[in-house]
Amino acid sequence: MMAAKRKVAKKKVAKKKAAKKKAAKKKVSTRRRSTSASAPVQVAESTDDVQRLLKVLCDTGKLIDVRMAALQSLGAAAFSVPNFESVSADYIAALREVSTDSHEQLRRRSLGILMRNKDGFAQKKLLDGLKNPAKALLPPEKALQLLGNDAHAGAYSVARAIVKKPPNQDAKREALRLLAADVKSAPMFEKVLRDKNELRENRQLAASALHSLNPQKLQQQALKILKDKSDYSDIKATSLTALEQFGDDAKFAKDKALMLSVTRFNSSKTPAKYKQSARRFLSKYDQ
Amino acid sequence: MPISGDATSVMSEDRFADLVGMLSADPVGGAELMDLLREEHPVYAGRGTATIVQMRGWILLALARIGLSDQALIFVLEELDTGLDAYLIAAAARALRSYSKPNEAFAPFVARALDRIRFHDEPVSFERYGEYATSSTGTSAVSELLAALAWLGPNAQAVQPQLERWRAEHGLSRKLRLDLDRALKAIREPDRAIPSCCGGLPAAGSVSIRAAMESQEPSSINSVLMQDQDGKSVKFLEFFRGKPAIVVFFYTRCDNPMKCSLTVTKLARVQALLGARGFAGRIRTAAITYDPEFDRAERLRVYGRDRAVRTDEDHRMLRAVEGNDALRSYFGLGVNFGEALVNRHRIELFILDATGRVAVSFERLHWDEEQIVARAVETLNGFEPR
Numbered sequence: 001m002m003a004a005k006r007k008v009a010k011k012k013v014a015k016k017k018a019a020k021k022k023a024a025k026k027k028v029s030t031r032r033r034s035t036s037a038s039a040p041v042q043v044a045e046s047t048d049d050v051q052r053l054l055k056v057l058c059d060t061g062k063l064i065d066v067r068m069a070a071l072q073s074l075g076a077a078a079f080s081v082p083n084f085e086s087v088s089a090d091y092i093a094a095l096r097e098v099s100t101d102s103h104e105q106l107r108r109r110s111l112g113i114l115m116r117n118k119d120g121f122a123q124k125k126l127l128d129g130l131k132n133p134a135k136a137l138l139p140p141e142k143a144l145q146l147l148g149n150d151a152h153a154g155a156y157s158v159a160r161a162i163v164k165k166p167p168n169q170d171a172k173r174e175a176l177r178l179l180a181a182d183v184k185s186a187p188m189f190e191k192v193l194r195d196k197n198e199l200r201e202n203r204q205l206a207a208s209a210l211h212s213l214n215p216q217k218l219q220q221q222a223l224k225i226l227k228d229k230s231d232y233s234d235i236k237a238t239s240l241t242a243l244e245q246f247g248d249d250a251k252f253a254k255d256k257a258l259m260l261s262v263t264r265f266n267s268s269k270t271p272a273k274y275k276q277s278a279r280r281f282l283s284k285y286d287q
Numbered sequence: 288m289p290i291s292g293d294a295t296s297v298m299s300e301d302r303f304a305d306l307v308g309m310l311s312a313d314p315v316g317g318a319e320l321m322d323l324l325r326e327e328h329p330v331y332a333g334r335g336t337a338t339i340v341q342m343r344g345w346i347l348l349a350l351a352r353i354g355l356s357d358q359a360l361i362f363v364l365e366e367l368d369t370g371l372d373a374y375l376i377a378a379a380a381r382a383l384r385s386y387s388k389p390n391e392a393f394a395p396f397v398a399r400a401l402d403r404i405r406f407h408d409e410p411v412s413f414e415r416y417g418e419y420a421t422s423s424t425g426t427s428a429v430s431e432l433l434a435a436l437a438w439l440g441p442n443a444q445a446v447q448p449q450l451e452r453w454r455a456e457h458g459l460s461r462k463l464r465l466d467l468d469r470a471l472k473a474i475r476e477p478d479r480a481i482p483s484c485c486g487g488l489p490a491a492g493s494v495s496i497r498a499a500m501e502s503q504e505p506s507s508i509n510s511v512l513m514q515d516q517d518g519k520s521v522k523f524l525e526f527f528r529g530k531p532a533i534v535v536f537f538y539t540r541c542d543n544p545m546k547c548s549l550t551v552t553k554l555a556r557v558q559a560l561l562g563a564r565g566f567a568g569r570i571r572t573a574a575i576t577y578d579p580e581f582d583r584a585e586r587l588r589v590y591g592r593d594r595a596v597r598t599d600e601d602h603r604m605l606r607a608v609e610g611n612d613a614l615r616s617y618f619g620l621g622v623n624f625g626e627a628l629v630n631r632h633r634i635e636l637f638i639l640d641a642t643g644r645v646a647v648s649f650e651r652l653h654w655d656e657e658q659i660v661a662r663a664v665e666t667l668n669g670f671e672p673r
Binding site (some may be wrong): 095 | 311333334336337338341372374405406407409410419421422423427428452456457458459460462463540542580581583586625626627628630634
């Protein structure tokens with residue numbers, strides 16, 4: 001009887017062990033698969049290694065994961081390899097070549113690296129794509145974001161056109177970001193800031209842009225927004241910060257309508273984080 | 288006939304390239320090509336900086352085809368002295384090699400350009416206008432500069448130690464080693480030496496200094512209203528009359544550290560020299576922005592402070608709040624604008640006499656602080672600058 005029981009228990013243990021082994025095998029094979037899916041990143045130690053990586057990057061016969069890994073290694077090599085600059089021209093040539101590749105991910109990364117170096121080739125390609133979407137290498141919002149790396153890129157007119165007739169909301173937001181350095185766009189930012197139908201994120205962007213381009217205009221608009229009962233709390237809070245941090249002290253303390261609006265805002269059902277701005281303002285200016 | 292006015296401001300890039308091609312084929316086209324290199328030329332108005340790089344590079348290459356003249360030399364040296372763009376520097380290096388004879392005074396210009404560009408070299412293509420190289424099999428800025436040193440041969444002996452140190456560095460690419468070896472071999476050949484006359488730049492190479500300008504005191508300068516770094520308003524002639532003044536131009540968003548940032552830093556050194564010699568109260572200084580809409584008082588103040596610029600009643604950072612066009616025309620400024628921002632400018636410093644007229648100007652190449660102080664003191668003492 002006892003022996004039979006022991007036999008059953010042994011069988012159970014063996015079964016458990018087998019199941020464990022199976023599970024462990026499964027885990028290993030899954031790990032192997034995932035490793036081969038994202039190609040290992042090779043570390044370049046010399047300019048000869050860099051040349052080999054550049055060949056891999058430009059080889060359209062290689063898997064995209066392998067090419068992306070080569071691009072990542074090259075990015076690291078730019079910092080770590082002694083005298084990387086002696087292959088800088090080869091690196092730029094390779095980046096320009098793959099910036100028109102069929103894989104969007106590769107285009108995006110290579111154009112990003114080029115634009116951080118204010119590369120004329122990348123600028124031209126991105127601008128051409130914004131003017132003629134059939135030629136676009138990247139979605140308009142990404143192209144605008146990259147062009148924003150260079151204030152001298154000559155992208156303002158195309159960004160203004162996108163603000164007027166945006167292909168999507170992301171593109172409009174990025175166009176506004178880019179135009180935040182364009183002094184001629186200050187009147188447009190005033191309109192965006194005052195437009196209650198505009199996305200609030202865009203209105204916040206407009207406030208920030210106006211602060212940089214024409215601080216007096218931001219002060220004027222902020223005063224109007226604070227006195228407008230129907231405007232949103234977050235926009236009012238931004239306006240309060242603008243006035244409190246950068247405004248004309250003496251003038252505000254004497255503006256009874258303004259002080260009344262801020263007091264009303266402070267006692268409304270506004271979320272506490274916005275009320276903080278009102279409290280700071282009142283403690284500074286309320287006499 | 289010089290091309291100017293609005294006609295060229297709307298010129299397409301294709302037409303521009305055709306024009307440059309036509310001028311380079313014309314035996315007397317050199318002067319017009321040089322005219323096209325003026326920064327204020329309307330052909331550059333409204334364009335982005337990358338386009339201007341291509342346009343100016345194409346002109347330099349055209350000058351290289353016809354042979355660089357004495358008068359055009361300054362544009363090439365300027366690019367080597369302060370340029371940051373690989374294409375323009377490569378074109379300037381190629382143009383230099385078309386000059387009639389090597390001169391040892393060119394070597395430091397090439398060496399300085401090499402120092403700057405070697406850390407961000409680019410492949411360049413000179414085949415067609417507007418073309419960007421997407422292969423590294425052709426030339427690059429560093430290759431063109433090393434070829435210029437090889438052309439200078441023994442005239443570049445002053446930079447030989449610098450090249451040898453570079454050649455000894457570990458891990459250089461094969462292509463660069465070959466280019467360096469070629470340049471070093473040419474520099475070490477003593478029998479190729481062509482002695483340079485008088486040990487300096489050719490006479491026309493120093494046209495960076497101009498005596499009194501012809502167009503002076505147009506009545507419109509009276510309308511120029513300026514604001515200083517503290518927000519104080521002052522009329523142009525209110526500030527610039529009564530004492531001589533040293534005036535530089537800059538803008539805070541300039542991304543070439545060899546231009547505006549260095550100019551304003553050097554102005555601070557000029558101020559220190561004036562102070563040390565007891566002239567701080569007798570000679571004024573001013574740094575005026577090209578970009579007055581963006582460079583508001585606060586930005587001027589911070590930019591000057593970060594570069595140790597002294598500011599008080601006689602020494603100011605300024606922007607024109609009214610009459611900026613009149614200001615540009617009064618000084619004949621070498622600047623142009625893209626859609627809303629400066630797209631190209633030269634280095635320029637002016638010494639004004641006590642009536643506010645330009646007595647002398649220093650353009651394109653970097654000026655020496657001691658020389659500026661000496662000229663300003665001459666102006667103060669009523670001497671005509673030589």
